[in-house]
Amino acid sequence: MADILISEVGPRDGLQSIDRIMPTEAKKRWIAAEAAAGVREIEVGSFVPPSLLPQMADSAEIVAFACTIPGLNVVALVPNAKGAARAIEAGAHAISIPFSMSETHSLKNVRKSHAQMLEEIAVIAGLAKAARVHFAVGLSTAFGCTMEGPVEEDQVVRLAVASAEAGAQEFSLSDTTGYANPAQVKRLVRAVKAGVGAERMTTLHLHNTRGLGLANALAGLEEGITTLDASLGGLGGCPFAPGASGNIVTEDLVFMLEAMGVNTGIDLKALLDVRAIVAEALPGEPLYGFTPDAGLPLGFEGIAA
Amino acid sequence: MADILISEVGPRDGLQSIDRIMPTEAKKRWIAAEAAAGVREIEVGSFVPPSLLPQMADSAEIVAFACTIPGLNVVALVPNAKGAARAIEAGAHAISIPFSMSETHSLKNVRKSHAQMLEEIAVIAGLAKAARVHFAVGLSTAFGCTMEGPVEEDQVVRLAVASAEAGAQEFSLSDTTGYANPAQVKRLVRAVKAGVGAERMTTLHLHNTRGLGLANALAGLEEGITTLDASLGGLGGCPFAPGASGNIVTEDLVFMLEAMGVNTGIDLKALLDVRAIVAEALPGEPLYGFTPDAGLPLGFEGIAA
Numbered sequence: 001m002a003d004i005l006i007s008e009v010g011p012r013d014g015l016q017s018i019d020r021i022m023p024t025e026a027k028k029r030w031i032a033a034e035a036a037a038g039v040r041e042i043e044v045g046s047f048v049p050p051s052l053l054p055q056m057a058d059s060a061e062i063v064a065f066a067c068t069i070p071g072l073n074v075v076a077l078v079p080n081a082k083g084a085a086r087a088i089e090a091g092a093h094a095i096s097i098p099f100s101m102s103e104t105h106s107l108k109n110v111r112k113s114h115a116q117m118l119e120e121i122a123v124i125a126g127l128a129k130a131a132r133v134h135f136a137v138g139l140s141t142a143f144g145c146t147m148e149g150p151v152e153e154d155q156v157v158r159l160a161v162a163s164a165e166a167g168a169q170e171f172s173l174s175d176t177t178g179y180a181n182p183a184q185v186k187r188l189v190r191a192v193k194a195g196v197g198a199e200r201m202t203t204l205h206l207h208n209t210r211g212l213g214l215a216n217a218l219a220g221l222e223e224g225i226t227t228l229d230a231s232l233g234g235l236g237g238c239p240f241a242p243g244a245s246g247n248i249v250t251e252d253l254v255f256m257l258e259a260m261g262v263n264t265g266i267d268l269k270a271l272l273d274v275r276a277i278v279a280e281a282l283p284g285e286p287l288y289g290f291t292p293d294a295g296l297p298l299g300f301e302g303i304a305a
Numbered sequence: 306m307a308d309i310l311i312s313e314v315g316p317r318d319g320l321q322s323i324d325r326i327m328p329t330e331a332k333k334r335w336i337a338a339e340a341a342a343g344v345r346e347i348e349v350g351s352f353v354p355p356s357l358l359p360q361m362a363d364s365a366e367i368v369a370f371a372c373t374i375p376g377l378n379v380v381a382l383v384p385n386a387k388g389a390a391r392a393i394e395a396g397a398h399a400i401s402i403p404f405s406m407s408e409t410h411s412l413k414n415v416r417k418s419h420a421q422m423l424e425e426i427a428v429i430a431g432l433a434k435a436a437r438v439h440f441a442v443g444l445s446t447a448f449g450c451t452m453e454g455p456v457e458e459d460q461v462v463r464l465a466v467a468s469a470e471a472g473a474q475e476f477s478l479s480d481t482t483g484y485a486n487p488a489q490v491k492r493l494v495r496a497v498k499a500g501v502g503a504e505r506m507t508t509l510h511l512h513n514t515r516g517l518g519l520a521n522a523l524a525g526l527e528e529g530i531t532t533l534d535a536s537l538g539g540l541g542g543c544p545f546a547p548g549a550s551g552n553i554v555t556e557d558l559v560f561m562l563e564a565m566g567v568n569t570g571i572d573l574k575a576l577l578d579v580r581a582i583v584a585e586a587l588p589g590e591p592l593y594g595f596t597p598d599a600g601l602p603l604g605f606e607g608i609a610a
Binding site for chain 2: 144145146147148149150177178179181182183184208209210211212214215217218219249252255256259260261262289290291294297298299300
């Protein structure tokens, strides 16, 4: 049993940030290999119109494939109720909607005000409940916005509470813009927990834009966060937030946690081998990661030992 | 008054890792500009034989120059008593000797056993005390060694205590090889504090080899560390530890701390401008740093505000 759930978001967040389209069969190899390395949750695709994100056009097929892997929690991102219906129909175990805490960013990104987003969340919650699909809300730009600057923490809590009242079952705090710092992570996790309950405020989605990704992850762990999103090779970020880039690297995160004695359930050596699948499918695409470059310390033993 | 002392090690640790020799006048411009940005301690050179490290041949002139800057604590690295005598003669305010916790690394690096190093430390302590110069010991490879693998924590504590008994006034735990993780940082800081007293166990010298540098810095802060070494642009590392590279980046560290509300006394915008001096003096040399690449968040206000 893992102490911490690593939720791999590369096949969704990573691939939607890249212009090239990864072939469906390569996506399947990637997802299967990561699951085999011990990753227990993967955000495998998003149900956005293919005209907007052709990289995600095969998401229904990918969800169906991923659901055949024993023990894997298959998550799909949905931008709205229509996408949610498609994700549920495809068989996703869980769906997640990004809800931008900056209204400016929300209007720019999905052309919805906060009030309109809360209405959409209520509709999706109804669909998810009827289908017995888990429904999470990602509180994006929670740590600051490249358009608005700082985002009020009270506003984040208020919108999280409103989302919970609308039926959201779980929350992620998302550092979409790479503005977060460890003190802020601790404050905001505590505040949202107080608002919606600790059992619902479980997840951090962190970027490494200013190099603080793992420090922020550590801060979250210390506040009882149980799920951390990360992306193999650091692929992805947010294409709609100018200047923002870089999810935290799954390999570096797993190294940090396993070295600390925090069990991720992931075989780090096997995880490092997954990079070859992605590199082969996306030749020339940069894959990041300090631990992959430096190698494992002499005498390091993850769960593979 | 700063909450945390940032000790810039680039002019020593950074420049000795680069084959090219930075002109003396450029070193002076760098040091002066960093001090003007609010950096209150700089390790400006090392008193190693110029035949071994020609990059450091002008250290006496650099120390003398740095001592003319009001309020700057001028530190010099010394490999042995002979170097200590030269550093003291040059006017350094403080001297520091690296003491490798891995005996294999010590024998390879300075051809001295642990017992021989403790004798050297006693001699240096005598010189420093007579000259009223502050004397610190850097407990290098404290978190693991690329030759030996894991280093016993009891051994680190024992050697720190023996160094204190030999007259060392202050200690730094140094992650020479980039093996450290936050849990280990906390354990070892606590253990060495218990051995030599909290007032002597003040400093961490961290590398970012596996991307954990700032997470380790955060762990140290939480254990009451008051001084953090860092290098502008991440220059440097340890040329004697194969595969090891990369001091933590001063700019990223200052961003993290100031964003957290921890006062460094440093004007981050002015610090970012110092990079141009280094870049001009070392054309083509890579300068690292996430914050310099990404820029400061919208609405971010350091002490400059």
